[in-house]
Amino acid sequence: MQRIAIIGTGPTGLYTFAALINGRAPLAITLYEQGDQAGVGMPYDRHANHRAMLANIASIEIPPLTRTYLDWLRARTTSFLNDYGVDKAGLHERQFLPRILLGHYFRDQFLDLLAKAKERGHRVSVFEGCRVTDLAAGQEDLKIWTDRHTDPGDFDRAVIATGHVWPAPARDTPGYFPSPWSGLIGAAIPAGAVGVLGTSLSGIDAAMAVAVQHGRFHEQPDDPHNTLRFQRAAGSEALCITLMSRSGLLPEADFYCPIPHQPLHIATQENIGREIDAGPHGLLDRVFELIRREIRRADPAWSDSIALSTLNADTFAAAYFANRAQRNPFRWARRNLEEVERNKRNKHTVPWRYALLRLHEAVEDIAPHLSSNDRERFDAGLRRVFVDNYAAVPPESIRRLLALRAAGVIEVLEMGTDYRMRIGDNGTVITTVNGDHHFPVFIDARGQKALDLGDLPFPRLREQLLAHGDALPPVGDNYTLMVPQIGGHRIALAALPFLMHYRPFVQGIAVCAEIGQAIGETLHRGPRRQRHWLPDYER
Ligand SMILES: Cc1cc2nc3c(=O)[nH]c(=O)nc-3n(C[C@H](O)[C@H](O)[C@H](O)COP(=O)(O)OP(=O)(O)OC[C@H]3O[C@@H](n4cnc5c(N)ncnc54)[C@H](O)[C@@H]3O)c2cc1C
CATH class of the missing domain: 3.50.50.60 (FAD/NAD(P)-binding domain)
Known part of the structure; x- marks a missing residue:
């Protein structure tokens, strides 16, 4: 053996x-x-x-080991599922459930x-x-x-x-967590200013770990808009969580799309493989051309709206994020949430989003073959777009962020590219072009x-x-x-x-x-x- x-x-x-x-x-x-x-x-x-x-993955996407997640869930008792806030009668294959x-x-x-x-x-x-x-x-x-x-x-x-x-908890700087998995879970966080570096999945995890120590989320059964409310606990009035990143953008909510993924037509694995075999010189630009044609084929109207034909591997990301960057992040989040919920109800797929989702899997193959200069360009541009697209968060996470916002518990800070971070005994100070921001508790939630x-x-x-x-x-x-x-x-x-x-x-x-x-x-x-x-x- x-x-x-x-x-x-x-x-x-x-x-x-x-x-x-x-x-x-x-x-x-x-x-x-x-x-x-x-x-x-x-x-x-x-x-x-x-x-x-x-979890930001549902049963439909989890490859079964011996049986599907949904089958396993259906075999649990009602009270076991209720403990996790899950209604047995409402189980379905596209649900995002507690991790x-x-x-x-x-x-x-x-x-x-x-x-x-x-x-x-x-x-x-x-x-x-x-x-x-x-x-x-x-x-x-x-x-x-x-x-x-x-x-x-x-x-x-x-x-x-x-x-x-993950880094070990920082012993010499109490109140500083080098990751959400370095002692935050289980630590008592005082109601005060809490800084969270990172606005994506891990940032939201960190914010939730703190928020639930200071209040509760409540459904509003009679509300036709299905709004979630957050009620602060007495004594937690001073809690203010600041999610921050260079761009100050919040992630979008997971969108409806056919699963398993439909095949790509132009930026296929074969065509990308051919470009890889043709050598690293100009590889990123050649593959961007395939990406551009694939997106255009999928969604000509969206392509025109961002002037895709004028963009290249270096300018695509700015055009992709431009609209969101100009809006208030919470207003954008509310509109995006309404859109994805409507699309889920109607089983409607937004073609350009779906094209990007499938593209990230095919395009990943080029990463080890890029020249170091192209790799930097890729990381600064296209990579950010793909990550934003595939790391969309469960709509419920956006509902919770909006509830925290309505309760005055959370805000977003755009740090810009030129920020400084000082970790000290009395907290962490983030210095941006607009001045100093002091956080007695600070969590670095930038992920792995x-x-x-x-x-x-x-x-x-x-x-x-x-x-x-x-x-x-x-x-x-x-x-x-x-x-x-x-x-x-x-x-x-x-x-x-x-x-x-x-x-x-x-x-x-x-x-x-x-x-x-x-x-x-x-x-x-x-x-x-x-x-x-x-x-x-x-x-
Ligand atoms: C916070 C967070 C949330 C995520 N949520 C999702 C999600 O919702 N959906 C999704 O698809 N992906 C999610 N991911 C992505 C995640 O990478 C994968 O889902 C998955 O957990 C990776 O599995 P893994 O086995 O490689 O690593 P891990 O899950 O980290 O498991 C590694 C295991 O190895 C053990 N181990 C480590 N070192 C040793 C050692 N020296 N000796 C013995 N044992 C050891 C650890 O104890 C652990 O059990 C998430 C990631 C993070 C960080």
Whole structure:
């Protein structure tokens, strides 16, 4: 039996496990999870998240492991679902539900997979509350050290699926949280000025984690406009949460579209692949031409409205955001919410939004092949547009922001590009062209940062890889670490922050499933020809 270790059992580890046990060859699989329960994942873990935090993925988009999320939900009791504010009778496949509920689903799926693995003749060991501390690869095998075992374990292959990495809580600067996942959940936040850096998904999570300590959201059953209200608790009058970013834009609400996604016509994976093969010189501009033609084909009226024919890869983002940037963010949010709710009711798809959503998946392939100058241009322009489009938030999150706004609890600060941040003992000061803004409590909610090899938490493997001189992990497009000196293809690196250089949009459960599937296939069939992700100019 091949001995395979999976380090980390969030969605990526889980989908990898599922792909492995579906193969014919019986395997000896060992799963390591540092948390107390395997199979949950960081964003869905009840210890790390608040019940108010919503998933921005619905059952229809979650690749089933043994059964769909909706089937699992339908099999829960009414009172279990009520605990999460979910009405059993109203369940449907496009609902955005609390993330912790999704964590329960993944945990149950994990238990089902365990049973299935045993039935299929695999030998599975699970170590929970067990952190892998090191990993070293030789020519013939590899060794794994943990904080619970005296001797290292021997394996033939390993999959690193360790997921998100957040900074530790800042001990010397109380009131400063380097991420919403660095001690904020569970901390008592006083009613006062709270600064949140980042206005997207994580920023909204951080704002909700604070707001629910100081009041409650109330539905208004008799209100024809379906408005949500927020009522402050007595003594919380001084609470004011400021969401801030360079542009001061709020995200838009998730929009209706056909799922599975319909195929693209012009910027197809094949056509983009052809441009990649034609070489890095001018790649971004050539692919932008495909993007422009695809959007024009999908939505000529919108294309004319932003003068798409006059735009290029550098000017597209400004034109895309221009309208929103000129409006009050909360008024824009209200109008956008009304629009998406109407479109959901009427099952109407806005063609340009849908085109952008599908384009981000196809266009991502160019990232590792761009010259460093084009990569900077991509990150400053097109990347921001795609992220804004695919990271649309659940409409309920926008309702909550509007409720907080109506209660005078939240505001948005546009910092501009030229801002300074000073973190001190008495709080954090943000200095913009309009002056100083002081926050006794401050949360950096800019989301997961890309990491390089120097951040790899396994010292032996880190040294082995750094010895090859690259700062970025030498992975191929099936996630294998392609280093002959460490046994070639025996380690798969599927930890998202280390893949972000190559795949700037790598995140989300559907992507975890795709990664797990790719790794599973490679482990079953052996390595096939693959594209090295370290671009030529980096090698
Ligand atoms: C706050 C937040 C909300 C999100 N919400 C959504 C959403 O609604 N929908 C969506 O599609 N995507 C969402 N995402 C994207 C997210 O990236 C994926 O959904 C998914 O969680 C990634 O799975 P993963 O298994 O790669 O990583 P993780 O979920 O981070 O899981 C990694 C696991 O590895 C374990 N681990 C780490 N190091 C070790 C070690 N050394 N030894 C043993 N175990 C270890 C961790 O304890 C953890 O269980 C969200 C991300 C964040 C940060």
